[in-house]
Amino acid sequence: MLLNLSxxxxxxxxxxxxxxxxxxxxxxxxxxxxxxxxxEYDVDALRLQKDVEGLIDQLLAKxxxxxxxxxxxxxx
Numbered sequence: 001m002l003l004n005l006s007x008x009x010x011x012x013x014x015x016x017x018x019x020x021x022x023x024x025x026x027x028x029x030x031x032x033x034x035x036x037x038x039x040e041y042d043v044d045a046l047r048l049q050k051d052v053e054g055l056i057d058q059l060l061a062k063x064x065x066x067x068x069x070x071x072x073x074x075x076x
Contacts, residue, residue, distance in 0.1 A: 002064045009062050020055060030056055
């Protein structure tokens with residue numbers, strides 16, 4: 001579960017979404033996240049790219065993720 005404290009927006013993540021969240025915090029790059037997930041899971045690369053980009057877009061739209069590293073909190 002993610003929470004934007006400024007807006008009160010909650011967003012639930014499944015196991016894959018949680019893994020993506022941690023990888024984004026670790027790598028800061030969707031390309032590196034996709035590369036890592038492709039190494040971990042037997043999945044179509046194009047499908048994975050679309051899914052990762054879609055989730056990142058949703059998180060950005062809800063203010064739960066930013067593209068500015070100075071504003072993005074690290075994972076704990």
